[in-house]
Amino acid sequence: MKKRDEESAFSAICNAQRIACAPFEFEAARSLRDFGILAALDKAGDPGLTDEEIKAVSGLSDYAVRVLLNAAEGAGILKTESGRTSLTKTGWFLLNDPMTKANFDFAADVCIPGVARLSDSLREGRPTGLSTLGPWDGTLYPHLRELSQPARESWFGYDQFFSDNAFSDTVSRVTALHPTLLCDIGGNTGKWAIRLAKADPSIRIRIVDLPEQCETAAANIAAAGLSSRVACFPDDVMSGTNLPGDPDIWWMSQFLDCFGEADVVRILKKVRNAMRPGSRILILEPLIGNQKFPIGDRCLAAFSLYFTAIANGCSRFYSEADFRRFALDAGLEVESVENGLGIGHTLITLTRGDKS
Numbered sequence: 001m002k003k004r005d006e007e008s009a010f011s012a013i014c015n016a017q018r019i020a021c022a023p024f025e026f027e028a029a030r031s032l033r034d035f036g037i038l039a040a041l042d043k044a045g046d047p048g049l050t051d052e053e054i055k056a057v058s059g060l061s062d063y064a065v066r067v068l069l070n071a072a073e074g075a076g077i078l079k080t081e082s083g084r085t086s087l088t089k090t091g092w093f094l095l096n097d098p099m100t101k102a103n104f105d106f107a108a109d110v111c112i113p114g115v116a117r118l119s120d121s122l123r124e125g126r127p128t129g130l131s132t133l134g135p136w137d138g139t140l141y142p143h144l145r146e147l148s149q150p151a152r153e154s155w156f157g158y159d160q161f162f163s164d165n166a167f168s169d170t171v172s173r174v175t176a177l178h179p180t181l182l183c184d185i186g187g188n189t190g191k192w193a194i195r196l197a198k199a200d201p202s203i204r205i206r207i208v209d210l211p212e213q214c215e216t217a218a219a220n221i222a223a224a225g226l227s228s229r230v231a232c233f234p235d236d237v238m239s240g241t242n243l244p245g246d247p248d249i250w251w252m253s254q255f256l257d258c259f260g261e262a263d264v265v266r267i268l269k270k271v272r273n274a275m276r277p278g279s280r281i282l283i284l285e286p287l288i289g290n291q292k293f294p295i296g297d298r299c300l301a302a303f304s305l306y307f308t309a310i311a312n313g314c315s316r317f318y319s320e321a322d323f324r325r326f327a328l329d330a331g332l333e334v335e336s337v338e339n340g341l342g343i344g345h346t347l348i349t350l351t352r353g354d355k356s
């Protein structure tokens, strides 16, 4: 990040205008997507389309097409030359790049109205934007299945795009440990459990999640023909129940970022109390500060505000230093930290440290 005194005033004022314009340009991009203009321009390729052709594709008026294309050109999404408009590379990525789509659709379909309530959420320490998605209090998690479309598809699309990519790199690391029973806390739809069970026919898996999510996971596991090896244990991990202590691996993927700091430590202590000797905790998370490129850290910091304003009011994407502190506070030892899995995940392995 540039220090204030190294940046020219011109560059700084341009950047400040970019921030001021960002909501308008974002909405322009969303309209281009929703009116099918991005897809039509992609199909037209380099020759592009005339305003008349864009009007025909979108059903919009002269005025609507012109105001939209002007804003989108300013944002670098498309360019107009000699009366024909075509996509820029940025526009192409907005439409076709799976990572950009996951981020963009999540922002557009899940977050924007709720994030507008950020100041209230920060002030009150609760997700005041949650009510933009449904008549709910508390946290979003018991209501994931009730999300209306397109919010539901975009929520799962965002969550699973990043974890699926990291799963590809972690399945072999887990099977190499030859676990007999893995406990997947926050197992969600059962995607990881099904993948792992298919990769290792000897492994048994227990998914711990809220009762509503366990119903979805159980249906998916049954459909995959894996009910004899993958079971669900419906539980709110913040409740006082004890977790059965038989697993040799405790797996938490994109799970602890759903909790505030004190609760992360509480959950880790709960697992520590259940752990049997020789077992390990494997935490898979995208960490702020460990991303390959600065834009990755910037995305995580921005998307953290979804937790603040919509999901729970108290959590965020954490850093490696945060997790080292949580482990210490929970009486756990960091055995290893491996970066660069999937798009930008880190696998943190923790042990009880007492070898008992």
Ligand SMILES: C[S@@+](CC[C@H](N)C(=O)[O-])C[C@H]1O[C@@H](n2cnc3c(N)ncnc32)[C@H](O)[C@@H]1O
Pocket: 141, 142, 159, 160, 163, 164, 185, 186, 187, 188, 189, 208, 209, 210, 213, 235, 236, 237, 238, 252, 253, 254, 255, 258
């Ligand atoms: C962001 S999703 C992670 C999904 C999956 N592990 C992955 O990597 O894609 C978080 C999961 O934690 C679950 N969860 C949230 N709060 C919980 C709680 N208090 N007790 C148990 N599960 C919870 C949610 O229902 C959801 O399935």
